[in-house]
Amino acid sequence: MRRYDRRGLTTAPAALPETEIGARRRLRPSGGFLRFLLRRLAALVLLGVGITLVVFVLTQLVPSNAVATNLGEQAAGDPAAVTAFRRHYGLDKPLPLRYAIYLERLAQGDLGQSSLTHDAVTHDLGQFIPATAELALYSIVIATFFGLGFGVIAAMRRNRPADHVLRVVSLGGISMPTFWIALVALYVGFFRLGWFPGGERLEPGTDAPAHLTGLYTIDALVRGKWGLFAQALHHLILPALVLAAFNVSLLTRYTRSAVLEVVGNDFVRSARAKGLPEWLVVVRYILRAALPSIVTVLGLLFANVLTGAVLVEKIFSWPGVGQYAYQAAVNLDVPAIAGVSLFVAVVYITLNFVVDVLYGVIDPRIRIT
Amino acid sequence: MSETALRIRWRRRSRIRQTWRQPLAITGGVIVLAWIVLAVFAPLIAPDDPLAQVFPPAHGPSFHHLFGTDELGRDVFSRVLHGSRVTLPIALLLVGLAASIGGLVGAVAGYFRGPVDGVFMRSADLVFAFPPIILAMVVTAVLGRGLQNAALAIVVVAWPSYARVVRGLVLSVGDSEYVQAGRLLGASARRTLFRDVLPNVAGPVLVLATLDLANAILLLSGLSFLGLGAQPPAAEWGSMVAEGTQYFQWWWIGTFPGLAIFTVVLAFNFIGDSLRDIFDPKTAWRSEESAA
Amino acid sequence: MSLLEVEGLRVRLPTLHGLVPVVDGVSYAVEPGEVFGVAGESGSGKTMSMLALLGLLPAGAVVEGAIRFGGHDLLRLSRKRLRDVAGRELAMVFQDPLTSLHPMLSLGQQLTEHMRRHLGVDRRTAERRAVALLAEVRIPDPQSSLHAYPHQFSGGMRQRIAIAIALACRPRLLIADEPTTALDVTVQAGILRLLDRLRRENDLAVVLITHDVGVMSSIADRVSIFYGGRIVESGGRQEVLQRPRHPYTRALLDALPHPEAARDQPLVAIEGTPPSPARMPSGCAFHPRCPYALERCTQEIPALVSVNGRRLACPVDPLRTR
Numbered sequence: 015m016r017r018y019d020r021r022g023l024t025t026a027p028a029a030l031p032e033t034e035i036g037a038r039r040r041l042r043p044s045g046g047f048l049r050f051l052l053r054r055l056a057a058l059v060l061l062g063v064g065i066t067l068v069v070f071v072l073t074q075l076v077p078s079n080a081v082a083t084n085l086g087e088q089a090a091g092d093p094a095a096v097t098a099f100r101r102h103y104g105l106d107k108p109l110p111l112r113y114a115i116y117l118e119r120l121a122q123g124d125l126g127q128s129s130l131t132h133d134a135v136t137h138d139l140g141q142f143i144p145a146t147a148e149l150a151l152y153s154i155v156i157a158t159f160f161g162l163g164f165g166v167i168a169a170m171r172r173n174r175p176a177d178h179v180l181r182v183v184s185l186g187g188i189s190m191p192t193f194w195i196a197l198v199a200l201y202v203g204f205f206r207l208g209w210f211p212g213g214e215r216l217e218p219g220t221d222a223p224a225h226l227t228g229l230y231t232i233d234a235l236v237r238g239k240w241g242l243f244a245q246a247l248h249h250l251i252l253p254a255l256v257l258a259a260f261n262v263s264l265l266t267r268y269t270r271s272a273v274l275e276v277v278g279n280d281f282v283r284s285a286r287a288k289g290l291p292e293w294l295v296v297v298r299y300i301l302r303a304a305l306p307s308i309v310t311v312l313g314l315l316f317a318n319v320l321t322g323a324v325l326v327e328k329i330f331s332w333p334g335v336g337q338y339a340y341q342a343a344v345n346l347d348v349p350a351i352a353g354v355s356l357f358v359a360v361v362y363i364t365l366n367f368v369v370d371v372l373y374g375v376i377d378p379r380i381r382i383t
Numbered sequence: 384m385s386e387t388a389l390r391i392r393w394r395r396r397s398r399i400r401q402t403w404r405q406p407l408a409i410t411g412g413v414i415v416l417a418w419i420v421l422a423v424f425a426p427l428i429a430p431d432d433p434l435a436q437v438f439p440p441a442h443g444p445s446f447h448h449l450f451g452t453d454e455l456g457r458d459v460f461s462r463v464l465h466g467s468r469v470t471l472p473i474a475l476l477l478v479g480l481a482a483s484i485g486g487l488v489g490a491v492a493g494y495f496r497g498p499v500d501g502v503f504m505r506s507a508d509l510v511f512a513f514p515p516i517i518l519a520m521v522v523t524a525v526l527g528r529g530l531q532n533a534a535l536a537i538v539v540v541a542w543p544s545y546a547r548v549v550r551g552l553v554l555s556v557g558d559s560e561y562v563q564a565g566r567l568l569g570a571s572a573r574r575t576l577f578r579d580v581l582p583n584v585a586g587p588v589l590v591l592a593t594l595d596l597a598n599a600i601l602l603l604s605g606l607s608f609l610g611l612g613a614q615p616p617a618a619e620w621g622s623m624v625a626e627g628t629q630y631f632q633w634w635w636i637g638t639f640p641g642l643a644i645f646t647v648v649l650a651f652n653f654i655g656d657s658l659r660d661i662f663d664p665k666t667a668w669r670s671e672e673s674a675a
Numbered sequence: 676m677s678l679l680e681v682e683g684l685r686v687r688l689p690t691l692h693g694l695v696p697v698v699d700g701v702s703y704a705v706e707p708g709e710v711f712g713v714a715g716e717s718g719s720g721k722t723m724s725m726l727a728l729l730g731l732l733p734a735g736a737v738v739e740g741a742i743r744f745g746g747h748d749l750l751r752l753s754r755k756r757l758r759d760v761a762g763r764e765l766a767m768v769f770q771d772p773l774t775s776l777h778p779m780l781s782l783g784q785q786l787t788e789h790m791r792r793h794l795g796v797d798r799r800t801a802e803r804r805a806v807a808l809l810a811e812v813r814i815p816d817p818q819s820s821l822h823a824y825p826h827q828f829s830g831g832m833r834q835r836i837a838i839a840i841a842l843a844c845r846p847r848l849l850i851a852d853e854p855t856t857a858l859d860v861t862v863q864a865g866i867l868r869l870l871d872r873l874r875r876e877n878d879l880a881v882v883l884i885t886h887d888v889g890v891m892s893s894i895a896d897r898v899s900i901f902y903g904g905r906i907v908e909s910g911g912r913q914e915v916l917q918r919p920r921h922p923y924t925r926a927l928l929d930a931l932p933h934p935e936a937a938r939d940q941p942l943v944a945i946e947g948t949p950p951s952p953a954r955m956p957s958g959c960a961f962h963p964r965c966p967y968a969l970e971r972c973t974q975e976i977p978a979l980v981s982v983n984g985r986r987l988a989c990p991v992d993p994l995r996t997r
Contacts, residue, residue, distance in 0.1 A: 064509045075525045182407070185656060189649035191601055193608045194624055194641030201634050280774040287729055287769075288789040288840065289762030292754075298788075302779055317514035324516055325605055329628050343520040344528075344610055355521050359513045378779055378824040 047374055058367045065359045070116050073352045074109065125356070126349030130341060135353035138338060144228025145215060146327070146334030150319045151229070152254040157261035157315060162308070164262070165269020166296060169277060180266060187263025193325040196256045200329060203252050210252040213331035216245055253330045257322040261315050268311045272304035279303065306377045313366040320358060405660070411653030418647055422467035429461035433618040441633045451635035453626060455616075459635060462618040463643050469530070469619045470647070474600045477534045478541070481599075482592050485545025486584075492546065493553030504550065507543035515540045519602060523611040530619070533612035537602050541595060548591055552584045586662050593655035597648045604644050620644045677704035677743075678848055678880050679728075679765075684740035686723050686732065690953060694737060697952045698724045699904040701740075702979075705848065710874060710881045712895030712912070714888050714927070716949045720904035721884050725850050729761045730754065744848070763793040766841035770853040772833035776825040776840075782809070783821035786840055793844045808839040812869060831862035835869065842873065849874070850882045855890055867894055888927055892916050900924045903950050903960030905976075910985030920982070921989045922965045959989070967993040 097106075107115070119126070125135035168180040203210040215230055216222060223233035223242055230246035276282070277300055285299040286292075323336035331337075335354060342350035421428060431438075440456040442448060450459035488507075492500040510518065515537075522536035523529075557580065604621030606612040613619030615626075620640040627637015686698035698720040705711045713721045726732050728742055728749055742749040745764055749757060769775040777785060786808065787801035796804070802821060809817035812835040814828075825833055834854060841849055851870060855863035871894045874881050885891050891898055892912060899909035900923065908921035919925040926945045947964040950956055956963050962972040969991055979988040 061508060061512055064505070065512050068509055068513075069521075072521050072525050181656075185407075185652045186645075186649060189597060189601075189645055189652050191604055191608075191621070191624070191641055191644045191648070193605065193621075193628070194637070194644065197624060197628050197631060197637045197641065198634075200628075201631050201638075205632060280769055280771060281777040283731055284767075284769060284775045284837070284840075285777070286731055286758075287761055287767040289758045289760070289793060290789060291758060291792075294788075298780070299777055303777065320514045321516040321605075324520070325608060328609070339517065339520060340609055343524045346524055348524070351521055351524050355513060355517045358517050362514055363512050376779070378781075379826050 050374065051371060054367055054370050058363060061363050062360060065356060065363070066117060066120060067113070069352050069356045069359075070113050072355075073348050074112070120356075125353035128342070128347055128350040128353075130345050130347040130350060135349050138350065139335065139353060139357055142333060142335045142338045145332055146320075146323050146336060148215075148229040148231065149250065149254055149257060149323060149327075149332060149334060150316070152231075152250055153257035153319055153322075154261065154315055156254060156258040157265055160258070160262045161265025162269050162301070164266040165308075166273055166301060168266060168270040169273035170296065172274065177270075180270075184263035184266045187259050187266075190259065191325075192256065192260060192322040193329060195259055196253070196326045196329040199252055199256050211249050213249075213329070215249050215332065216242075220245065253326050253332060256326055257319055260322060261318050264318065265308070265311065265315065269304065269308055272307040273300055275307065276300055276303040306373050309369055309372055309376060312369045312372075313362065316365050317362060320362075405657040407653040408657035411650040411657070414646055414650035415654070418467055418471060418650070421464055422471050425464045425468050429458075429464045431458035431461040433457065433462040433465040434616050441630065441636075443633070444635055450639040451633070453623075453636045454630050454633065459623075459639055462623060463620070463639050465618040466620040466623065466640060466643060467647075469613060469617065470600055470603065470644075473530065473534050474596055474603060477538050477603075478592055478596050478599050481538045481541035481595070482545050482588060484538070485542035486549045486588060488542065489546035489549030489551075490553055490580075490584075493550040493557065496554075500550070503546065507546050510540065510543045513540075515598075515602060516605060519606060520609070520611060523606060528611050528614060530607070530613045530617070533603060533606040536606070537599055540602070541599065544591060544595070545588060548587055549584055552587060553580055556580045556583045586658075590655055590658045590662055593651055593658060597651040597655065600644060600648050600651070678707045678745075679705040679882075680741075680743040681724070681728075682741045682743070684724055684727060684742065685738070686720070686727050687737045688723070688733060688952075689735040692953045695952045696955075697904055698727070701901075701904070701906055703899055703906065703909065705880050705882055707847065707880055708874065708878055709896040710871070710883055710894050712891035712898040713882060713884045713901060714886065714891050714898060715901030716886055718949050718952070719901040720952075721901045722852055724901075725767070725852060725882065725884060728765065728850065729767065730757050731767075759793070762789045762841075762846070763844045764846050765848045765850070766844070766846040768834070768837050768841050768849065768851045768854050771857045772830055772837050773857065775837055776833055778825055780824075781821065782823055782825070782836060786821070786836075786843055789840075790843045804843065805839075808843055809836070811842075811873070812836070812839045814839070829862075831858050831865060834858060834862075834866055838866075838869065838873070842877065842879070845877065846879070848880045848882065850884070852884045853886070854883070856885070856887070863890065870894065888916065888931055900927065903955060904952060905960065905988065906979055906986070907961065907988045908985065909979075914985050920985065920987050920992060920994050922967050922993065923961045925994055926964075967991055 123136055125139075127133065128135050128138055131138055164180055164184070168177045171177045200212065204212040211217070220242070223230055223237050223239060223246075226233045226236055231243055231250065234240075234243035234246055281303070282295065282299050285295045290298075320336070323332075323334055324339055325336070326332070327334045327336035328340055335358070339351060339354040339358075341347070342354060434457065436455045436457055438448065438452045438456040438458060440452060440454050442452045444451045448458050448460060450463060453459055453462070488503050492503040519533070519536040519540050522539050523533050526532035526535060603612060604619070604624070607619050607621030608625045610622070610625065613622050615622060620643050623640035624637045624644075627634070627640070630636055681704070682702045684698055684701045685696060687694040687696045689695075697718075701720070701724055703711070713725075715721045723732065727736075727738050728744070730749075732738065738750055740750065745760065747756075747760070749760065752760065783802060783805060786805035787798065790796060790801045790804060791798065794801075805821060806817045809820055814820055814832060814835060825836070828836065834857075838849075838851075838854075849870075854870070855866050858866065867890065870881060870883070873879060883891060883895055895912050897910065898912050898915050899906050900915070900921065901907070902923050908915055908919065908924045915924060916928065919928055923945075930944055945964060950960050950963075956973075958971075958973045958975055959965070959968070959977050962968040965972065972991065977988045977990050979986050982992070
């Protein structure tokens with residue numbers, strides 16, 4: 015037992031037990047996270063319904079005469095045919111009823127028929143989605159890798175030359191029109207240097223790997239066709255890089271500010287005091303703590319890839335959703351453009367929902383309240 | 384209370400001064416100013432008629448044609464200069480429109496709260512549910528192709544961000560102590576709005592609008608690139624790049640208009656980013672601040 | 676031989692006014708197994724002088740002097756070698772346990788990661804030791820706590836966890852920077868007693884940094900009083916705290932309430948404010964606040980000299996007992 019100085023009595027009365035009372039709260043996921051999840055899910059469903067309404071209203075506003083585009087000139091002049099057509103498609107019914115019919119069709123997975131390809135829009139989407147998905151996947155992977163890296167470098171070198179250079183470069187990256195980068199990349203990489211193919215997913219005349227996911231690189235890998243994999247990758251790289259340019263810059267900027275938010279924290283100093291190597295401090299302590307706020311831009315990255323895809327697929331003759339949307343918009347193919355926008359919006363809000371949930375999973379303080 | 388208000392006002396003035404001390408802001412400002420001058424005097428500066436197909440087609444850059452001639456024998460340099468007369472005014476106009484509509488909606492939603500707020504903000508959420516270009520494409524498809532319709536489509540896409548920002552600010556300013564204190568002292572609603580709320584909203588909206596100018600120009604030229612915006616033969620940067628992609632062995636046809644878009648957008652981003660630094664100094668790029 | 680010997684340590688930090696000394700020529704030694712108390716107001720340089728040991732100072736800081744620990748001069752070690760010393764032989768506990776633990780990493784991870792790196796043990800061994808450590812610092816249910824996160828614990832518990840983390844590799848020296856300041860008074864006592872027990876059981880030397888002389892007086896063997904980036908008085912706890920010789924030490928003690936004091940003896944706050952490192956007074960840094968200051972105090976910086984078994988930086992020595 016230690017003796018206490020007279021003056022020490024203010025802070026260390028000997029009578030107090032060493033362990034304090036009121037230990038820790040029990041380790042039980044309370045209803046907090048579940049309730050959060052359900053609330054977000056309800057919001058997601060409501061938003062989804064709202065989207066269908068928006069798409070429906072927009073299609074109803076299209077000035078182009080649905081009768082004319084679908085029946086052709088001659089039949090459009092025949093009143094009986096027109097009436098039959100209108101009845102068949104329910105165009106003679108009041109708007110709310112038409113919306114109900116639209117919803118019912120939607121529930122059955124019917125997005126209507128494209129007036130351009132004369133196929134079901136769902137069928138068309140099935141054809142075009144894998145190409146865009148593959149492009150988007152690679153581009154987001156590239157963007158994440160470089161964006162995180164540059165962002166961390168900029169933050170760790172705050173206000174030093176590397177930071178300033180990265181600031182200007184990243185501002186440049188979000189200022190370049192994607193279609194212009196595509197043009198320049200194609201001119202240099204294909205036309206001048208001949209390092210990359212000039213478009214399409216494979217060389218003309220090459221058979222695609224047997225359909226599994228529709229992503230050629232993955233299908234080729236699964237079938238063990240290395241040559242095909244290399245060829246698909248070769249075709250992918252340039253458009254994927256072009257698509258990534260904007261997102262790399264965006265992610266660099268987000269990562270930088272997210273890292274700066276946490277870098278001054280005491281736990282970073284603790285990690286260094288523990289003697290952890292600097293890379294571990296950066297990855298496990300700094301980046302890990304910054305991750306929740308970085309994850310929130312994931313939805314934005316997706317939206318950007320899609321925006322870019324619409325512009326880039328045209329230049330690279332990439333048979334994806336972007337091309338389809340572009341063709342549909344230019345040719346006033348209403349069911350197709352409506353279907354694409356509905357699909358994209360649903361994917362987009364779902365992704366944002368996933369991000370919200372992910373945020374909770376990453377940060378234990380939200381997961382277990 | 385008056386002290387807080389004073390401090391806020393004082394800080395704002397010094398913020399604007401800070402902006403112009405930043406090299407990026409200055410660079411951006413100079414570029415924007417230069418483009419405005421070029422746009423205003425384009426007919427005097429441009430050596431040729433942007434639409435005249437009178438030169439040997441597809442000639443590379445030379446002394447007579449700084450940026451070369453396009454596939455139809457038009458002077459690319461003149462077309463790029465005239466392109467600024469299309470893009471800049473429309474971008475300014477549409478961002479102004481979007482900011483006014485969005486700002487008004489946000490202010491009303493934030494001021495009245497309740498069901499008004501709910502309806503306005505849910506419709507903003509709906510717009511946010513679509514990636515901008517997709518919605519803009521649908522809207523242009525609905526309205527019909529053309530530059531004005533493309534611009535309108537962008538307004539449709541752009542207003543909700545202002546609504547959100549302004550609503551949030553109005554809500555938080557309305558709750559802040561000095562406005563509450565003002566109300567207690569009998570300040571009228573109008574006085575509150577104009578003296579206390581508006582000045583605090585102006586800064587963030589300015590930042591947003593500057594950055595939005597950059598985005599709007601990108602989107603507008605993107606829509607034109609797709610053929611949904613400006614129609615040929617108009618000299619518009621996006622559609623000029625589109626022509627360039629068809630003849631990309633003649634690199635100058637698409638490269639220079641693209642460069643024009645890039646410089647304008649970059650300039651607005653420079654200004655917007657510097658402005659944001661000042662309103663959010665925590666992660667700012669600045670050399671004055673250091674460990675102490 | 677001393678465990679830690681600091682000689683002529685000088686730390687300058689970059690500020691708007693250029694490099695500013697926050698620690699200005701500090702020398703002391705810590706013996707194995709003792710509790711060495713460092714006291715002073717905030718801004719007196721006590722924390723900075725400790726951060727200098729492990730190279731944790733803010734970027735741009737300039738450090739001079741020598742820090743001998745375990746046969747090395749820590750200031751001459753490469754960053755990489757220093758990281759081998761840090762956490763293994765020399766550990767630190769910081770002031771605010773709410774922020775010094777990573778909120779998103781489990782206790783198991785934070786307790787074992789440096790053990791596995793420094794001691795080269797496998798995960799199971801490290802986890803076994805982590806459980807033992809948690810039990811040692813009196814965390815209830817140590818086994819399941821490995822999978823818990825810091826926010827599930829109270830402030831005092833988190834400080835115990837931080838101490839467990841610091842002791843994981845059995846260091847010989849623990850630097851505790853204001854370990855009780857952020858905690859409730861009742862919890863403070865527990866932490867101090869814990870530190871005291873641990874150092875006796877583990878043959879551990881502790882440097883206890885605090886601005887609270889009361890905290891220090893309860894467990895320190897020797898104390899140093901910091902003022903304006905320098906040591907103004909140091910020696911055995913009894914001597915310094917019961918018979919202070921430096922006017923600043925005296926003022927510090929007078930500002931402390933204690934129950935046995937005569938009822939009519941008022942608490943005396945120290946007049947004035949601690950000096951800013953950027954505008955350090957000439958001569959003795961304490962002279963503007965010192966009731967005994969003479970003309971010479973404003974001119975020459977007093978040297979720290981040995982006086983009757985203590986070291987004192989006050990040539991006036993107005994409190995000398997005859």
